[in-house]
Amino acid sequence: MGKAWLPTPRALEALAHAGARVPAAPAYEVLRRANDRRFSLALGATLPGQRTVTTLDEVREALAAPSPGGNWLLRRPHGFAGRGRRRAREDEVLGAARSWIEASLRSFGALVVEPWVDRVADFGWHGFVSREGLILLGDPTWQETAPDGTWLATRPAKPFDLGREETELFARAAEQAGAALASAGYFGPFGVDAFRWRDETGNLQFNPRCEINARYSMGWGIGMGERRPDLDPEP
Template sequence: MDRASAWVLNFDADEELARPAGYTPRAAVAGRAPELAVRVSALLRPGDVVLSPELPSPLVPPAPPGTPLVGRAWCPTPRALRLLGRAGVALAEAPPLDVLRRVNHRRFCADLGQTLPGARYVASLAELEAAIAEPTPTGHWLLKRPFGFAGRGRRRVARGALLPDARPWAVASLDPASPDSGLQVEPWVERRGDFSLHGHVARGGAVRLGDPCIQRCDANGAYLGAALADEGDLGDGERRGLVEAALEAGQALAGAGYFGPFGIDAFRWEDERGALRWNPRCEINARYTMAWAIGMGSARPDLE
């Protein structure tokens, strides 16, 4: 039988990875923790407990007193590890902070190859202005900071020169004094279906995948819910491309020294001629995700 786990569900991990020194969660993020924790209750097994100031009570019946627990986190950031350490919980092995920052940085995903026409990762204002001067299917571009989740750290801009309301945000994102400066620039497209595929990278580098999920997201890309994709939800080429992209991502994660849960997001989109096209990888999340337990089903290589 698997040992029970003590969890830190630090849904704000991407914000901590962006600025790990002295990080403190924002009140708005902490306030949503109970609601989000209920959505990922499938991660938890009988006997598991949740350790977090934002989640004062276990979401499942706790283990009997004296039962040894294994410490696990949504993402093993320094704050999560401190919470588990203060609770006296034996920690599961986890990748170091520098690896977590590297593989969750959007440049890592970009370096595997851009997947939308005209998309690029830029490091200067001149590169950004040249990128957004190009045409797009909708006349708009989407700018993404290196770390972000639930639609945060993004800005939609019209094709052409940056307007005054967007320029300060872009300049701050491209600060050459920051080690994490840069922006992922991609065309804003009309999505016609959101999907994900989840997996696990073993300590030795083996990649194990779950089953594709169909996701519901709001207009800003924030997660609303997910279910396993039915056979007809994905075309043969889409499913094959999604699996290939997930395997490629998993192998790249292993090569970077990462091990643990991961997921990639994908979507179907409509071009300017009305044709449906497929983006097999728009994000790599090197951590648990909201749909990870749904996609992995009864397979729990993370607990082995």
Template sequence: MTEKKLPNIYIYNPTCEIAIANGTLSFFPNKTLSKFEKDLDVLPLCFTDSNDVLLVRQMPDNDFLNQISAAGIKLPKFKVLEDALTDDEFVKTDKNSLQAWGWSPRIHHILKPFKTSCSSEYLAQPNAYWKDEHRDLYGRETALKVLKTFLNNHPDDIYIDQSQIARVCTNIQEIEVLIEEWKQLVIKAPLSSSGRGLQVLRYSHLNDSITQWINGTLEAQDYLTVEALLDKKYDFSLQYHCDGKGKLSYMGPGFFLTSSNGQYEGNILGGMPEYFKAYLSDAQMDELSNGIKSAMEESDLATNYCGYLGIDCLLFEDKSGKMRIQPCVEINLRYNMGTLALILDEYLAPNTSGAFKMIFKPKSTFDEFHKEMEKKHPFKMKDGKWLKGYLPLVSPYQNKNFGAYILLENTEE
């Protein structure tokens, strides 16, 4: 008789880095970020199996679930978080693991009632419980150490010069020295993500608002990282899974779209876009992904974290006009959109490509956007695969301000 597979419990909490920076169990995201978490809370369904449970802030509607199911995505069971926490039977039911989008003291505290019914294998993972030392793993110093290890092991001028990589600063005076050296620079908070928590300095001086931000961040997070402003051309990522025992497995690359100030807007689907291939050969991608994997396995990260993670990288043009690689801008220790894009790629028909995007409609709704896109780009499948058109990945029928969707095209259509 086949042993029944225990469910994994998923929850979407993209504010995990902000929660780590705050550090308190009572942290609560601001109104906009809370709406962001609520509106997009079904996104982990792309990772789930039919036996799993996805904890949500509101139940998804049947029209959306039918649409997603018809597209071939296996639906998990859904349970409202507040109800799950007060349901004694659910709390006590045997579970395999807890799969938060990202860990923080807050989400560990929220999910604590479920831990007593999780598997012993899960509870033996290094991040099954929050420890004070985990905070440092998520900070930018961890990414900087991995970058330095990689560059020491790969002294090739295709990669960024060590004189341009980030420096750790603990006061305004240290930042002013780097302004003199680099003129244009980027100042980043240790704990932030998706283009937030940073200041771009293009005019070689600190104005009052940036100075105030620096002092506030130093008070809250102890240090800042400061790096030379690069002439960035393209963003991409490397996606891994860490077993928590010192080994990482490479899942693949991600190619994403960002706004002018570096904020994430979406992921390209269908593999490496043609314009990347002129700058990143298969051999270079292999060297890069294997080298970063080795550098991470030498770090504390490999034995203190278990789960998915993404390395943000970029291609930039140096002052001589040569295209070079910054191989580790930051490390995202969580599920992330690059990982999600790799999962979505598995649904695509041959010769299909496109993008996964997230949008914010503060003065209207995702519902209105959906109606327009559904008419303009009807969704089509072929042989069980996604061929072309528009498909929402969160419900477009619940008055949401934030939305997520894919838009595909096929070269043979």
């Protein structure tokens, strides 16, 4: 049985061409919707001022709001490994950032805007949605990332890496994400990214859902451990 990182029609065609047995996969439009950053945002904003914008004026309005350090992060609806995003200030919307913003709006129709915050620790929680809509979660993981957000390494979360309240918030976010994916018609592996951040007063805050990845991710096998429903034989 072949496995694709993201089972797009092209990936499934490549598996078939290689002689692998092609697994059942969600419809392509389901994959696109589930991996769109607006899908996660529709479950509720998790950072102050986080929103979707569709015009240059809306970008200017969003970036005019207060933000820690005065910086914002613009994220295209689709992207991974730190790609498809740009840091910007309000005064850059009609200047240095304008061409990137306009090109993004033309290509994707929207951007997700959120405050640029001081991230101090990154985490992941992985799971699997069965074709019947059942959700199986692994255990939380600690993630090492580069300054630009690129993934570097994953390990199981150690005791006290996450506080009790953080763990509870994170678990609810993972369960909520799994239920939303199942309702959208998605089945297969998924992961939820989270991070701890420091606000402008120096206090630590926790974002329990910064991203939903409706696919395999680099730390998925580590997070799931011996729970591998993706390896169960298909009927």
